[in-house]
Amino acid sequence: MSPTNASHKLFRNFNYKSDAEYVMKVAKILLTPVGVWPLYKTDSTFDKMKYVFQTSFIFSLMCFLLVPHIIYTFYDAEDLTRYMKVIAAQVFSLLGIVKFWTMIINRNDIKYCLQQMEIQYRDVESEEDRSVMVRHAKIGRQFTIMYLGLLYGGALPYHIIMPLVADKIIKEDNTTQLPLPYLSDYIFFVVENSPFYEVLFVTQIIFSTLILSTNCGVYGLIATSVMHACCLFEISRRHMETFLTSGTDDLHKRFGQIIVHHMRALRSANNVQTFYQMCH
Secondary structure, X not given: OOHHHHHHHHOOOOOHXXXXXXXXXXXXXXXXXXXXXXXXXXXXXHHHHHHHHHHHHXXXXXXXXXXXXXXXXXXXXXXXXXXXXXXXXXXXXXXXXHHHHHHHHOXXXXXXXXXHHHHHHHOOOOHHHHHHHHHHHHHHHHHHHHHHHHHHHHHHHHHHHHHHHOOOEEOXXXXXXXXXXOOOOOOOOOOOOOOHHHHXXXXXXXXXXXXXXXXXXXXXXXXXXXXXXXXXXXXXXHHHHOOOOOOOOOHHHXXXXXXXXXXXXXXXXXXXXXXXXXXX
């Protein structure tokens, strides 16, 4: 038996749990508060009830933000300029809600993909292969953090700074008031009175942050899955390169292992494609 094959049999990745946690940590932090992180343990009745309550509550909050915003768009927008300002935020929020429900509907399929990723970290055959996987995981995490910075850096100032520099609202008693981050028409109650207005101002920013987290968490999972598929193809390529350079023992067995690695990479790429289609 060649030294390479011997090392494959002796190697065990005892850190596969921490490796998988490192890969998924950013997406987990973003998606857990909104209740759509797919690796929740929902075996018990209490966990299932908690999951249903959390997702229902978050969706109700999103609707509380978006529905009055839509009403304002269609009934209160005074000109094209104001209409264009509100419609962009509205479309982005709608896409966030669509991704929210996509994660819920396809939760089991996404959970399976993430579990397979953890299994592949567990079954890695050498420290060199593990290094390749960890290196690609770092790249995927960097992409996620970069997107997170761009998304929050662009959207949150829009919601916080724009109301501060926009034209003030003149009330009937000649006092002025900042416009809400999401211009809204709450039909059944008046929002201009303090302190309800200030509470609603902060609440809208928090709700929009939840929508941003959903968007960024989904794209973070896509980036992680893509880089994981890339690392499996690189591992397969590395094994092919060492096929004839590390000895001639057990050529049939080693060639079969290369085929297994390649098929695993193809399945992972297919999972990425399926995941991408589910989220769009």
